[in-house]
Amino acid sequence: MRESGGNHFAELQSIDEVYDAAVLDALAINKQQLQLLVHSGSRGLGQFILRQHIEQHGHRGLAVDTADCAAYLLAHQQAVQFATLNRRLIAQRILLRLSANGQALLDINHNLVLPAQMHGLQGWVHRKGATPADVGPVVIPGSRGDFSYLVLPLASDLSLNSLAHGAGRKWIRSECKGRLSPRYTVAQLSRTKLGSHVICADRQLIYEEAPEAYKPAENIISTLEGAGLIKVIARLRPVLTYKTRGECCE
Numbered sequence: 246m247r248e249s250g251g252n253h254f255a256e257l258q259s260i261d262e263v264y265d266a267a268v269l270d271a272l273a274i275n276k277q278q279l280q281l282l283v284h285s286g287s288r289g290l291g292q293f294i295l296r297q298h299i300e301q302h303g304h305r306g307l308a309v310d311t312a313d314c315a316a317y318l319l320a321h322q323q324a325v326q327f328a329t330l331n332r333r334l335i336a337q338r339i340l341l342r343l344s345a346n347g348q349a350l351l352d353i354n355h356n357l358v359l360p361a362q363m364h365g366l367q368g369w370v371h372r373k374g375a376t377p378a379d380v381g382p383v384v385i386p387g388s389r390g391d392f393s394y395l396v397l398p399l400a401s402d403l404s405l406n407s408l409a410h411g412a413g414r415k416w417i418r419s420e421c422k423g424r425l426s427p428r429y430t431v432a433q434l435s436r437t438k439l440g441s442h443v444i445c446a447d448r449q450l451i452y453e454e455a456p457e458a459y460k461p462a463e464n465i466i467s468t469l470e471g472a473g474l475i476k477v478i479a480r481l482r483p484v485l486t487y488k489t490r491g492e493c494c495e
């Protein structure tokens with residue numbers, strides 16, 4: 246259950262461009278202050294619940310009005326809450342180290358199942374790597390060397406009220422080191438073209454997570470905007486990114 250893996254990062258960001266000052270003010274975001282974006286989840290608890298479920302039920306669904314379904318949803322909800330607390334703890338630890346203060350502004354989950362009514366039908370929406378578009382403003386991150394965007398989702402049944410949860414990968418992880426090690430040393434990868442700093446002790450992960458491995462965030466944002474799914478509030482510039490695979494640090 247300690248296993249987690251994946252891409253966990255925390256990033257200090259400055260407000261680089263403001264497109265909707267009124268919404269930014271309503272969110273109590275002060276342009277003079279840095280923002281802290283924490284991307285982490287249930288640290289393997291969600292994966293553990295899934296494995297247990299598959300051992301017991303295979304890949305069959307569960308009927309809604311059963312004890313098994315209620316037990317699954319309870320465990321799932323606890324994992325979602327655990328993930329929220331995990332992000333809060335990471336943020337608190339970072340703020341403590343920086344001798345800084347901060348308050349939580351947004352908390353979004355992009356891997357979960359929720360009851361939903363769409364197209365007049367009551368059912369379930371399963372999101373895996375998809376950001377909800379019905380919970381107010383969200384951040385769509387780019388990469389450690391690209392801009393992220395604070396956006397206002399515009400609800401749409403057509404997209405199942407869901408958005409891209411980030412720019413998304415261009416290269417699979419296993420290709421990155423081979424492509425990039427002839428071009429960059431680990432030390433060079435600790436700075437980005439936007440002038441930000443990267444702290445990553447894992448010499449494989451620093452290549453896997455290089456900005457070159459991701460699509461340009463601007464393309465994803467303009468596509469979502471063009472499809473009428475978002476309104477951009479502000480562009481966020483990375484200042485310092487801390488990255489791990491999510492292993493325990495005690």
Ligand SMILES: Nc1nc2c(ncn2[C@@H]2O[C@H](COP(=O)(O)O)[C@@H](O)[C@H]2O)c(=O)[nH]1
Binds near residue numbers: 454
């Ligand atoms: N601002 C940053 N964005 C990042 C970084 N690493 C990845 N990303 C983006 O986040 C999404 C979500 O990640 P996932 O692991 O859940 O797929 C990803 O698609 C990238 O676009 C980062 O260090 N800083």
Ligand SMILES: [Mn+2]
Binds near residue numbers: 284355
């Ligand atoms: Mn994620």
